[in-house]
Amino acid sequence: MQGSLLELLDGDAPSPAPAPLSPERTWLAGGAWVDVQRGWLAGSQELYDQLLTVVPWRAERRQMYDRAVDVPRLLCFYPEGADLPDPALEAARESLSRHYAAELGEPLRTAGLCLYRDGRDSVAWHGDTIGRDSTEDTIVAIVSLGTARPLLLRPRSGLGTSARGPAGISGTLRYNLGHGDLLVMGGSCQRTWEHAVPKSAGCAGPRISVQFRPRGVR
Numbered sequence: 001m002q003g004s005l006l007e008l009l010d011g012d013a014p015s016p017a018p019a020p021l022s023p024e025r026t027w028l029a030g031g032a033w034v035d036v037q038r039g040w041l042a043g044s045q046e047l048y049d050q051l052l053t054v055v056p057w058r059a060e061r062r063q064m065y066d067r068a069v070d071v072p073r074l075l076c077f078y079p080e081g082a083d084l085p086d087p088a089l090e091a092a093r094e095s096l097s098r099h100y101a102a103e104l105g106e107p108l109r110t111a112g113l114c115l116y117r118d119g120r121d122s123v124a125w126h127g128d129t130i131g132r133d134s135t136e137d138t139i140v141a142i143v144s145l146g147t148a149r150p151l152l153l154r155p156r157s158g159l160g161t162s163a164r165g166p167a168g169i170s171g172t173l174r175y176n177l178g179h180g181d182l183l184v185m186g187g188s189c190q191r192t193w194e195h196a197v198p199k200s201a202g203c204a205g206p207r208i209s210v211q212f213r214p215r216g217v218r
C-alpha cells in the first residue's frame with residue numbers, strides 16, 4: 001500500500017512535498033539575483049493551516065528611538081538544530097540546500113517564520129546584514145503560504161550605475177507571493193539591495209513567510 005494512503009488511513013494528512021527545483025533567475029544590479037518558482041510547494045494550504053495552529057507565534061516589541069513599539073507581525077525563529085514544526089519544512093530546506101550547495105558552499109540551517117495577520121502587518125525596507133551577508137554573498141530562501149502579499153526589492157541608495165551587471169536590473173521590483181511560491185535572494189542581494197513587505201489596505205487574509213538562511217545570517 002502506498003505511504004500516502006497509509007497516512008490517510010492513520011488519520012494524518014500527508015505532508016506537502018516540494019516539486020523539483022527549477023527556479024527562474026533574474027540578475028539584478030551589483031551582482032545580486034532573485035530566483036522565483038511559483039507554486040513550488042504543492043499542498044501549501046494544508047501546510048499553512050498546520051503552521052497557523054502548531055507554531056508558537058510570538059508578538060515582539062522593538063525600540064524606536066525613545067519608545068518601544070509593537071513589531072507589526074508575529075514571529076517564531078527555529079535556530080540551527082531545532083526541529084521544524086512540520087516535516088514539509090524539513091524537506092523544503094533539504095531540497096533547497098541540495099540545489100544551492102555549489103553556489104552557497106554550506107547548507108541552509110535556520111528557519112524564521114513570520115505571520116502577517118492582515119494588511120496592517122508588514123516589514124520595513126531592510127537587508128539581512130547580520131553574519132556572512134554583511135561582507136560576502138549569501139542566499140536567503142523564502143517560501144510563502146496563504147494570502148498573496150507583494151514583496152518589494154529595491155537597490156540600496158549607494159549602488160551606483162557602475163555597479164550594474166550587464167543584465168542588471170536596477171529599479172524597484174514587485175513579486176506577489178503566496179500559495180507555495182518560492183523566492184530566493186542570492187549573490188550580493190542582502191548587501192546591495194533591500195526588501196520589504198509593505199502594508200496592504202486591500203489584503204484579504206493572513207500570509208505566512210518561511211525564510212531559510214545559512215548559519216549566523218539574520
Ligand SMILES: O=C(O)CCC(=O)C(=O)O
Pocket residue numbers: 112114123128142151195196197209210211
Ligand atoms: O515576509 C517575507 O517574506 C520577508 C520577511 C523578511 O524579509 C524578514 O523577516 O527579514
